[in-house]
Every structure is written in C-alpha cells, then in structure tokens.
Amino acid sequence: MRYVFALLIFATATAGCGGTxxxxxxxxxxxxxxxxxxEGNVTVPGGAPETALAAGTVExxxxxxxxxxxxxxxxxxxxxxxxxxxxxxxxxxEPAPTPVQISPFWIAQTEVTxxxxxxxxxxxxxxxSTAAGLPFDVDAVxxxxxxxxxxxxxxSRAGYPATGMTQWGxxxxxxxxxxxxxxxxxxxxxxxxxxACRLGGERDLARAAWYLDNSGEEFHPVGSAAPDALGLYDxxxxxxxxMLDEYRADYGAVLAExxxxxxxxxxxxxxxxxxxxxxxxxxxxxxxxxxLESTMSWKxxxxxxxxxxxxxxxxxxxxFRLVRPVVQPTPDEAAAFWAIVLGDG
Numbered sequence: 001m002r003y004v005f006a007l008l009i010f011a012t013a014t015a016g017c018g019g020t021x022x023x024x025x026x027x028x029x030x031x032x033x034x035x036x037x038x039e040g041n042v043t044v045p046g047g048a049p050e051t052a053l054a055a056g057t058v059e060x061x062x063x064x065x066x067x068x069x070x071x072x073x074x075x076x077x078x079x080x081x082x083x084x085x086x087x088x089x090x091x092x093x094e095p096a097p098t099p100v101q102i103s104p105f106w107i108a109q110t111e112v113t114x115x116x117x118x119x120x121x122x123x124x125x126x127x128x129s130t131a132a133g134l135p136f137d138v139d140a141v142x143x144x145x146x147x148x149x150x151x152x153x154x155x156s157r158a159g160y161p162a163t164g165m166t167q168w169g170x171x172x173x174x175x176x177x178x179x180x181x182x183x184x185x186x187x188x189x190x191x192x193x194x195x196a197c198r199l200g201g202e203r204d205l206a207r208a209a210w211y212l213d214n215s216g217e218e219f220h221p222v223g224s225a226a227p228d229a230l231g232l233y234d235x236x237x238x239x240x241x242x243m244l245d246e247y248r249a250d251y252g253a254v255l256a257e258x259x260x261x262x263x264x265x266x267x268x269x270x271x272x273x274x275x276x277x278x279x280x281x282x283x284x285x286x287x288x289x290x291x292l293e294s295t296m297s298w299k300x301x302x303x304x305x306x307x308x309x310x311x312x313x314x315x316x317x318x319x320f321r322l323v324r325p326v327v328q329p330t331p332d333e334a335a336a337f338w339a340i341v342l343g344d345g
Contacts, residue, residue, distance in 0.1 A: 055199060056231045058109065064180050065129025068115050070108060072324055073231050077104035080195040082255055082262075084289035094289045095252030101260045102195045107188060108321040110161075110222035110233045111241065112173065117162035120144075120176050132182040141176055144169055144310040148302050153316035159221040161239045161319040167272045167294070169310045170242045170320040171341050177322070184334055186341075187244040188323040189263045190251070190291070193275050197235045197288035200228025209237030209286050215279035219317070236277055236286040239319040243273040244341070247293045265340065270296060278317035 057074040080102045083095035090096065119125045121144050130136045144165070150156075151164020165173075167187070174185045188196070206214060208226040215237070223233045245264040248254055254262050264273075274292040277285040298315040299307045312318070329337065338344065 056229075058231060059106065061181065063116065063119055063177075064131045065127030066119055066125070068119055070110070070113070070116060072106040073109050075105050075107055075192070075196045075199065075230070077102050077326075080191070080198070082191050082194050083252065084287070089284075089287065090289070091291070093249045093251060093291050093293075095255055098252060098255040099259070100191055100255055100262055102191060103261055104326045105188075105192060106324040106326070107192070107196050107232065108323070109231065111239055111319045111321045112162050112170075113158075113222055114156045114160050114162050115158050117165070117173060120173050130180055130182060134179070134182055136179060142172060144172075145308060147308065147311040148304060148313055151311045151313065151316065155218050155316060161219060161222055161234075163219070163239050163316050163319040164312055165318075165320075166308070166310060166312055167242045167320075168342070172310075173320075174322055175338055175342070178334070183324060184328050185322045185324050186337070187242055187320060189261070190243045190245045190273055190275065191255070191262045192323060193235075193241070193243060194288050196230065196232065197228075197276075200230045200232055200235055200288075203228055203236065205236070205283060205286050209277075209283075210234070210279045211237045211277065211286055212280055212282050217280060219279045234276075236288070237281070238279055239276075239317055240274045240278040240281075240292060241276045242318065242320040243275055245273045247271040247273040247291075249293075251291065270294060274318060280317055 053074045053076070055074060055076050058071050059074070060069055060071055062069040078101070079099050081097040082100050083097040084090040085097050087096070120141075123138055123141070123143060126138045126141070128136050128138050147164070152160075152162075153164075156163055170187060174187060178184045178186075203209065204226070205211065208228060210220050210225055219238050222238070225234060225238065227233050228235060246266045246268070248264050251264075254264055266272075272294045274294060275290070277287070277290060298312040298318075301313040302308055302311075
C-alpha cells in the first residue's frame with residue numbers, strides 16, 4: 001500500500017470491479033455526511049429531493065471568467081455494497097462487502113487537469129468573476145507556493161492530470177472552486193468513490209486503465225482510455241486519487257459504525273487514504289476495493305524546513321477528482337466543514 005490535513009477494487013485482466021453496487025433507491029433523496037467533531041456534530045448534506053436522474057447523466061461546468069471547463073457525472077444514491085467480494089484478492093485493510101447508504105452526488109468525469117488546477121495555482125490566470133456575481137477577490141486567495149521542483153516529474157501539461165499536490169492542496173482547490181462557482185465541491189469519501197467505481201461495472205483493463213504493463217511508465221491524457229459503464233474515465237489507473245478520509249486500517253469497522261455516508265474525519269495530519277491505482281502500479285492493484293495509505297516518504301526529497309504543505313516531491317502518480325453533493329450545505333455548514341478539513345476554523 002502507498003499524505004495532508006483533511007469529510008465532508010477488484011480486477012483481473014478483463015474485470016475491474018468483480019461485483020456490483022446494490023441499488024435500492026434510484027430517486028435522489030435524503031441523507032447527509034455526518035462528521036462528529038470535538039465541539040459537536042457537523043453535517044454536510046449529500047442528498048436532495050431532486051427529480052430522478054439517470055445514472056451517468058453528464059453536466060458541463062465552466063470555471064467563471066476562463067475558457068476552462070469540466071464535466072460532472074450523476075451518481076444515484078441508495079444502498080451500496082462497499083468492500084472486496086473476492087476473499088482471495090482482499091487485503092488486510094479491505095472489508096468484506098458491507099451494506100451502507102450513500103446519498104446521491106455528482107462526480108468529476110475525469111481527474112482534475114493541469115489547466116483546471118493552473119487557474120487556481122497561478123493568480124494571473126484567475127479573475128474576479130464568479131458564476132453568480134458573488135464577491136470574490138482574486139488577490140485574497142490562498143494559493144500554492146512554488147514547489148521545490150516539478151511535482152509531476154515533468155509529465156503534467158495541458159490535457160493531463162494535475163499531480164503531486166498534497167491532500168491539503170487538493171482541498172484548497174475544492175474550496176476555491178466552490179467560491180468561484182457558488183456551488184459546494186469537495187473530495188469524495190472512500191465510500192462514495194468506491195460506490196461510483198463499482199457502478200462502472202466490469203472493465204477491459206487493457207482498454208480502460210493505464211497501469212504498469214501498458215502505460216510506458218508515465219501517465220496519459222485524461223479520457224484517453226475507455227470510459228466505464230457510468231461514463232467515468234480513469235477511475236482505475238493513470239493517477240491515483242486523494243480521498244477525504246483519514247486512513248484507518250480497520251475500514252470495515254468504520255462501515256459498521258457509520259452505515260450512512262461513512263467518512264473518517266481527520267484527527268491528525270497523517271495519514272490519508274488514496275484510491276484507484278496509478279500508471280506505475282501492477283494490474284493487480286486496478287481494483288475498486290484497493291486502498292493505499294499516504295506516507296511522509298512522498299516528501300523525502302523536499303529540503304525545506306518545514307516541508308511544503310502544498311506539494312509532495314515524490315508522488316507524481318497522485319492527483320484527485322471532486323464530487324458535488326446533490327444537497328448543498330448552508331454557508332454555515334460549509335464554513336464548519338472547511339474549518340474541520342483545513343484546520344482554519
């Protein structure tokens with residue numbers, strides 16, 4: 001198994017999930033992401049009484065004031081089986097299939113690209129424009145500091161995944177995007193990500209994933225492999241993806257403790273969970289249930305004291321994609337969430 005401050009799989013050469021998510025409710029509704037904090041409970045809503053949408057419905061989103069856009073895909077809520085069905089493939093930190101309730105959400109069709117992240121990273125590419133004319137000061141945004149070296153190892157460019165950022169950097173991007181668009185975005189929980197991955201069905205990994213045997217040991221443009229049945233690209237392979245959860249080896253206990261929208265709220269700076277596998281991983285790790293624990297070794301060549309909060313020097317294989325809950329939090333709920341995951345409350 002393979003980092004920083006952070007809510008709210010299963011394969012053979014031809015099969016990506018080896019099990020399907022059980023759906024009892026396809027009409028979006030109900031639920032929320034519950035985080036028990038030291039000062040009480042914080043709920044970030046995740047469902048809504050919205051007209052039924054088909055799984056895989058696609059919506060385009062434009063970054064205000066820029067030519068950059070991305071797509072999100074609808075993932076219905078309901079009962080989902082989270083965990084690895086095949087005991088012979090199940091690692092010690094992977095639970096057996098466990099039923100949980102997942103609220104409906106939208107998930108980015110691809111990993112966040114170099115050009116999407118660049119609007120956040122470089123103030124000269126950003127503008128004061130927002131989707132709804134909300135107050136926004138481009139000069140007041142907390143942005144990534146210059147990295148010690150190229151965090152992508154020279155691989156990231158237009159059309160490719162943005163990589164090498166810490167989870168803290170990914171979360172700051174999500175808050176910036178939420179402010180720019182007037183719509184709340186965040187990292188997916190492990191359960192949400194696995195639910196979406198399993199809804200993607202069986203995969204011909206030679207066509208639908210970039211991994212050690214077919215990648216040439218470098219990541220590829222987003223969307224250059226075949227999509228899954230839900231219309232998502234690169235859920236397995238290409239680059240691994242940050243989750244919202246703090247890593248716990250006993251994830252099965254988490255699912256038992258939180259049968260609705262489970263999330264391991266952060267209690268310390270490390271570790272965090274990563275999912276999906278990457279271009280430099282063997283095909284055996286191209287599984288919806290495979291889990292990876294972040295490590296401080298991903299910063300081992302950073303000579304700065306303290307080491308960068310924004311960048312890793314040794315994780316060019318790591319990026320992220322975002323989700324948008326169907327039920328949007330109130331401003332107070334959103335502020336409470338960012339205070340938890342970014343530690344700035």
